[in-house]
Amino acid sequence: MPVEHFDAIVVGAGPSGNAAAYTMGKAGMNVLQIDRGEYPGSKNVQGAILYSDALERMIPDFRETAPLERHVVEQRFWMLDEKSHTGTHHRSDSFNEERPNRYTILRAQFDKWFAKQVRAAGVTLITETTVIELVRNAEGRVIGVLTDREGGPVHADVVVLGEGVNGLVAQRSGLRPELRPQHVALAVKETHFLPEETIRERFNLSDENEGVVIEVLGSVSSGMVGTGFLYTNRESISIGVGCLVSDFAEKQIPPYALLDRFKNHPSVRPLLKGAEMKEYVAHLIPEGGYDAIPKLTGDGWLIVGDAGQFVNAVHREGSNLAMTTGRIAGECLARLKAEGRPATEANLKVYRDALEQSFVLKDLRKYRKIPKLLKQNRQLFTTWPAVINRSMQAFLRVDGRDKRAKEAEILRGLKTARGNWLNVAADMVKVARAWR
Ligand code: FAD
Incomplete structure (x- = not known):
C-alpha cells in the first residue's frame, strides 16, 4: 500500500x-x-x-x-400460476439499431x-x-x-x-x-449453458447477437414480494428469483427451492432443456426505494x-x-x-x-409508494395472476358453452377471488395511485 x-x-x-x-x-x-x-x-x-x-x-x-453478450430485441412479461403463464411481448426491429439500447x-x-x-x-x-x-x-x-x-x-x-x-x-x-430485511431482496441465480444455435432457435432469434429477456410475476414468488427473470446470453441462460429477505424469514422457504420450482414450471422447463448448469450465486438487491435512501x-x-x-x-x-x-x-x-x-x-x-x-431520484421518487403497496397487497402476487390465467383458460377453451356465459364466469371468478367488487376496484385504484 x-x-x-x-x-x-x-x-x-x-x-x-x-x-x-x-x-x-x-x-x-x-x-x-x-x-x-x-x-x-x-x-x-x-x-x-x-x-x-x-x-x-x-x-x-x-x-x-x-x-457484451446479446442486445435485447424482445422483452416478455409473464404472469405465472402453477401451470400457465399469461403475458405480453414487445419485440421490435427498432432494437436492431446501430447503437443498441440494452445488452445482456x-x-x-x-x-x-x-x-x-x-x-x-x-x-x-x-x-x-x-x-x-x-x-x-x-x-x-x-x-x-x-x-x-x-x-x-x-x-x-x-x-x-x-x-x-x-x-x-x-x-x-x-x-x-443497519440494512432492514424489508428493504432488501435476496436473489438466487443460476447460469445454464446451451449451444448458441439452440438459444437462437428456442427464442426465435435471427443471430447470435439478438437476445430475449423474460420478467416474471406471480406463483414464482410463492406469495412473497418478489419476481423471477430469465435472460439469454450468447451461450448461456441466466435464470433467477428474488424476494424480500423479510418474506423469506417469515415464510421459511429456502431460496433454492423457489428457483427449482421456477425452473420446473411447464412454461420454463422447455427453455432450459438439455442445458448444463455451471454457476449458482446469491446476492442482495436494495429494494427499499426512495424512503430507504x-x-x-x-x-x-x-x-x-x-x-x-x-x-x-x-x-x-x-x-x-x-x-x-x-x-x-x-x-x-x-x-x-x-x-x-x-x-x-x-x-x-x-x-x-x-x-x-437526474432520472435517478426523479424515478425513485415517482415510485416511492410502490414498496409499501406491494408489501400490503400480496394479492397482486397471488390472486391476480391466478385469476388472469384462469380467465384466459375460460376465454380460450372451446367447449360448447356460449361466450356470454363464459364472460359471466370470468367476472364471477374475479369477484369471488377478491371477495366483492369493492375490493377489485380498490386494488386498481391503489395500483394506479402508487404508480403515478
Ligand atoms: P456492486 O456491484 O455490488 O459492487 C460493489 C463492489 O465493492 C464489489 O466489487 C465489492 O467487491 C466491493 N466491496 C464491497 N465491500 C468492500 C470493502 N469493504 N472493501 C473493498 N471492496 C469492497 N441491475 C441492472 O441494471 N440490470 C439487471 O439486470 C440487474 N439484475 C440483477 C440481478 C441480481 C440477481 C442482482 C443481485 C442484482 C441485479 N441488478 C441489476 C442490480 C445491480 O447488480 C446493482 O445495482 C449494481 O451491481 C450496483 O453496483 P455497485 O457498484 O453499487 O455495487
Whole structure:
C-alpha cells in the first residue's frame, strides 16, 4: 500500500465505484480504488441487463471493446400460476439499431473490462484488499480508510463509498443504519449453458447477437414480494428469483427451492432443456426505494450505487443508477477540486442537487409508494395472476358453452377471488395511485 495522500479513495470496483473512479481519473485527479475481490467483478452478481445510456455517457465507444453478450430485441412479461403463464411481448426491429439500447452481460467479464478503462484513466487500483472502516480527524471529518493490509491508514481528501448493498464500511463508521430485511431482496441465480444455435432457435432469434429477456410475476414468488427473470446470453441462460429477505424469514422457504420450482414450471422447463448448469450465486438487491435512501454525504465522504439504495425495482434497473450516481459524484468532486473547495458536507450538497435533477431520484421518487403497496397487497402476487390465467383458460377453451356465459364466469371468478367488487376496484385504484 503506497503511503501517499490521494485526492480521492473509491471503495469498490463495481459499476458505481468504477464510474466514480473513471470520471475523476479522466479529470486528472489522483485516485486510489480499492476492491476486496481477487479481480473487479470476481464476486459481483447481476441478472444481467446493461443499459447502454449510462455507460455511453462516460465511454461513448464502449461497444468496440466491452464484453457484451446479446442486445435485447424482445422483452416478455409473464404472469405465472402453477401451470400457465399469461403475458405480453414487445419485440421490435427498432432494437436492431446501430447503437443498441440494452445488452445482456456477464458481470465477472464486464467489471474486469470496466476496471481496465478505469486504470487507463490513471486510477490506481488495489484488489484483494478490504476496507475495514473510515478514518476521521479530531473534528470528525473523514480523512481516509483503514484496510486489512498492513501499513496503517491511507489518506485522501474524500472517500467515495461504492461498496454495494451491504454497506458495511458506512455502517461500521456510523454513517448509515443497519440494512432492514424489508428493504432488501435476496436473489438466487443460476447460469445454464446451451449451444448458441439452440438459444437462437428456442427464442426465435435471427443471430447470435439478438437476445430475449423474460420478467416474471406471480406463483414464482410463492406469495412473497418478489419476481423471477430469465435472460439469454450468447451461450448461456441466466435464470433467477428474488424476494424480500423479510418474506423469506417469515415464510421459511429456502431460496433454492423457489428457483427449482421456477425452473420446473411447464412454461420454463422447455427453455432450459438439455442445458448444463455451471454457476449458482446469491446476492442482495436494495429494494427499499426512495424512503430507504440513507444520508448520502458528510464531511469527506459520499455514497454511490447500491450502498445508497439506488435501485429501481419496478423497472429492474440498478447498474445504470449505480453508474449514473458514480459519474455524477465524480463530476461534482472534480469540480470542487478544480475550484479549490474542500469536500465538506456543505460543499457536497451539489451531489444531492445533481441527483435530484437526474432520472435517478426523479424515478425513485415517482415510485416511492410502490414498496409499501406491494408489501400490503400480496394479492397482486397471488390472486391476480391466478385469476388472469384462469380467465384466459375460460376465454380460450372451446367447449360448447356460449361466450356470454363464459364472460359471466370470468367476472364471477374475479369477484369471488377478491371477495366483492369493492375490493377489485380498490386494488386498481391503489395500483394506479402508487404508480403515478
Ligand atoms: P456492486 O456491484 O455490488 O459492487 C460493489 C463492489 O465493492 C464489489 O466489487 C465489492 O467487491 C466491493 N466491496 C464491497 N465491500 C468492500 C470493502 N469493504 N472493501 C473493498 N471492496 C469492497 N441491475 C441492472 O441494471 N440490470 C439487471 O439486470 C440487474 N439484475 C440483477 C440481478 C441480481 C440477481 C442482482 C443481485 C442484482 C441485479 N441488478 C441489476 C442490480 C445491480 O447488480 C446493482 O445495482 C449494481 O451491481 C450496483 O453496483 P455497485 O457498484 O453499487 O455495487
